[in-house]
Amino acid sequence: MSQEHSQSIESANTHHADDAHDHKPQGFSRWFYTTNHKDIGTLYLLFALLMLFTGGSMAMVIRAELFQPGLQFVDPHFFNQMTTVHGLVMVFGAIMPTFVGLANWMVPMMIGAPDMALPRMNNWSFWLLPCAFTILLSTLFMEGGAPAAGWTFYAPLSTTYSNDSTAFFVFAVHLMGISSIMGAMNIIVTIFNLRAPGMTWMKLPLFVWTWIITAFLLIAVMPVLAGVVTMVLTDKYFGTSFFNAAGGGDPVMFQHIFWFFGHPEVYIMILPAFGIISSIVPAFARKPLFGYESMVIATASIAFLSFIVWAHHMFTTGMPVAAELFFMYTTMLIAVPTGVKVFNWVATMWRGAMTFETPMMFAIAFIVLFTIGGLSGLMLAITPADFQYQDTYFVVAHFHYVLVTGALFGIIAGVYFWIPKWTGVMYSERLGQCHFWCSLISVNMLFFPMHFVGLAGMPRRIPDYALQFADMNAFISIGGFLFGLSQLLFVWVVFRCIRRKGEKATAQVWEGAEGLEWQVPSPAPYHTFQTPPEIKSGH
Amino acid sequence: MENQRNSHQPLLRKLLMISIAMFFFGFALVPLYDVFCRMTGLNGKTANTAAAPSTRIDTSRRIKVEFIANRDDSIPWNFAAEVSTIELNPGAIKVVNFHVKNLSAQAMIGRAVPSVSPGAAARYFKKIECFCFAEQPLDAHGEKNMPVQFYIDPQLPAEYSTITLSYRLYKSQGQTVNR
Ligand code: HEM
Numbered sequence A: 001m002s003q004e005h006s007q008s009i010e011s012a013n014t015h016h017a018d019d020a021h022d023h024k025p026q027g028f029s030r031w032f033y034t035t036n037h038k039d040i041g042t043l044y045l046l047f048a049l050l051m052l053f054t055g056g057s058m059a060m061v062i063r064a065e066l067f068q069p070g071l072q073f074v075d076p077h078f079f080n081q082m083t084t085v086h087g088l089v090m091v092f093g094a095i096m097p098t099f100v101g102l103a104n105w106m107v108p109m110m111i112g113a114p115d116m117a118l119p120r121m122n123n124w125s126f127w128l129l130p131c132a133f134t135i136l137l138s139t140l141f142m143e144g145g146a147p148a149a150g151w152t153f154y155a156p157l158s159t160t161y162s163n164d165s166t167a168f169f170v171f172a173v174h175l176m177g178i179s180s181i182m183g184a185m186n187i188i189v190t191i192f193n194l195r196a197p198g199m200t201w202m203k204l205p206l207f208v209w210t211w212i213i214t215a216f217l218l219i220a221v222m223p224v225l226a227g228v229v230t231m232v233l234t235d236k237y238f239g240t241s242f243f244n245a246a247g248g249g250d251p252v253m254f255q256h257i258f259w260f261f262g263h264p265e266v267y268i269m270i271l272p273a274f275g276i277i278s279s280i281v282p283a284f285a286r287k288p289l290f291g292y293e294s295m296v297i298a299t300a301s302i303a304f305l306s307f308i309v310w311a312h313h314m315f316t317t318g319m320p321v322a323a324e325l326f327f328m329y330t331t332m333l334i335a336v337p338t339g340v341k342v343f344n345w346v347a348t349m350w351r352g353a354m355t356f357e358t359p360m361m362f363a364i365a366f367i368v369l370f371t372i373g374g375l376s377g378l379m380l381a382i383t384p385a386d387f388q389y390q391d392t393y394f395v396v397a398h399f400h401y402v403l404v405t406g407a408l409f410g411i412i413a414g415v416y417f418w419i420p421k422w423t424g425v426m427y428s429e430r431l432g433q434c435h436f437w438c439s440l441i442s443v444n445m446l447f448f449p450m451h452f453v454g455l456a457g458m459p460r461r462i463p464d465y466a467l468q469f470a471d472m473n474a475f476i477s478i479g480g481f482l483f484g485l486s487q488l489l490f491v492w493v494v495f496r497c498i499r500r501k502g503e504k505a506t507a508q509v510w511e512g513a514e515g516l517e518w519q520v521p522s523p524a525p526y527h528t529f530q531t532p533p534e535i536k537s538g539h
Numbered sequence B: 001m002e003n004q005r006n007s008h009q010p011l012l013r014k015l016l017m018i019s020i021a022m023f024f025f026g027f028a029l030v031p032l033y034d035v036f037c038r039m040t041g042l043n044g045k046t047a048n049t050a051a052a053p054s055t056r057i058d059t060s061r062r063i064k065v066e067f068i069a070n071r072d073d074s075i076p077w078n079f080a081a082e083v084s085t086i087e088l089n090p091g092a093i094k095v096v097n098f099h100v101k102n103l104s105a106q107a108m109i110g111r112a113v114p115s116v117s118p119g120a121a122a123r124y125f126k127k128i129e130c131f132c133f134a135e136q137p138l139d140a141h142g143e144k145n146m147p148v149q150f151y152i153d154p155q156l157p158a159e160y161s162t163i164t165l166s167y168r169l170y171k172s173q174g175q176t177v178n179r
């Protein structure tokens, strides 16, 4: 067995002296000027939590409107703004910043680095985000309202048929893009240059590995997103015709460029979650991760394949058969490395001495429910079948299984797993379990029936629907409200820890946890690994 | 710390180069997409310049060509083909007229964008002269016939027996001619 990535350091805690360096300013200027990776990680996480609830409240508006057929609460234009901004906020404001926040907190500790490599850039990349989202959300209060073309902002909806919120939207996306690119560069430089001596590539914890690969994906595709929004901007305001057939352009080309970004983007939103799950499962199964090398290879091949499957979002645009087949087979190919990961997690649990604390519960739910999302993805990948499923609630069900019960559950699992390290106190296990079961039941009430209404033909992004879908939608909406309420429990748990209410956590926190981050005290001191730890090779 | 920062410069510079390159790659996709479509004939794109006249006629088979004309909401013109289908031998040169009439009290310029279906047949559809090669101005309430002169390349694979040529008429961007 080759579990070299589990390593120990000679002197677990040599950093009492560091407390002397803790002359940090307090209050606003501490947070505004901070270059400390832990502070910035905290900022990212809190900002993302705020965005989760912002996007979540928009989802509540959507589900309230869809509770009954007919138009009750909002007019269709506002409904479209809700679906659009909900998607944008969740993708760029909640999921992605949480992952960057987790990387900020954990990557330096996991590789034995004193901080991120470029601390001042780190500060910038965080503070761009509140600016970007203030701009984006402010459009909701402008005349004509926020962007309403969907989070995918297809031309000509976003060009010919949009209002002036487009300009704000484009600028906001530029800022988010710059923020993500700077964050990704920082993470890459940190991992390449600041690993503690002896921390070789194949000893890196998987969370670090998945983040390197994610960071490269970000650097490769966020600029393409910046390009495509720029084209939308110039088409709308400066008379270019990238996507305008009248001027010799082509609206279908928008979709090609957007999805060339868009599909790698969905993997940006899941790979770090794979890393989190790969840290949690071994800790609670008390067994080293099964197939470490194959996990790394699988992650890299998923990232590579994600560049050549984009047109599976465009099966109904009239592509020639050869292209449809190419994109169908490459898409299905992604299921292979994804399957490798799922099997490895299951094999890690096999005959392990498992316990089922909240992080493990969320991790197991992740494995099962993400797999459901992967299977509906395979159904969507079948070209002829996709002609039926495209633009229905079946697609909505698919991507919420991979994003909510996938990415978000992975994040929640990670927060429960690491929060004792961040705050120094254990979260309330009773509340955590309660949060888990409430979330698990409600999330399935919310998203599982969407498969059925989707197969029956209910279109997505429409505020009204045919009468036969009424009962299902009422049920879905109830699931939605319950899921929303359940997340208040999560906030409660988190804030109890922040207020230091709870049992004091040990340095190792979890009996089965291994890695450098568990060898610094809890809460992790403001500065860790000022002198690099020594890394003993694994068993 | 300071010299540590300097040691990050080379890697950082490389990463920055990658992201700048990818930004331009996004824009490079535009011409690449066009070239790719034209080379493969995907997307039903036909050449937007005149083809050389045909040199031989294949009398062994006949191809049915259908014409579709429709217009964008932006342009208040009537737009129709004088015939909806014709049959011809590959290599035979034909002229078909499309009729336009400006229904508004304003002079304006139209632009027709062609597309051929099935897309893979597009490159065998040779236009010697086409109104779609240029912008088409019309006076207020004016009307005219616009010809397309074309032939089907005799190398057209045998599996194609019907080809559809469709035009969509747009108002040319912001170039309304004021009287
Ligand atoms: C086995 C893996 C997967 C396969 C085969 C797959 C396949 C597909 C296909 C074919 C579609 C297009 C459906 C349509 O519009 O008709 C789709 C949509 C989507 N997928 Fe996946 N997928 C997989 C995994 C994922 C993952 C891991 C994520 C994100 C974490 C994801 C996120 C999305 C999103 C967001 C959409 C919808 C985009 C939109 O139209 O708004 N998928 N998927």
Ligand SMILES: [Cu+2]
Residues within 6 Å of the ligand: A262, A263, A266, A309, A310, A312, A313
């Ligand atoms: Cu995709």
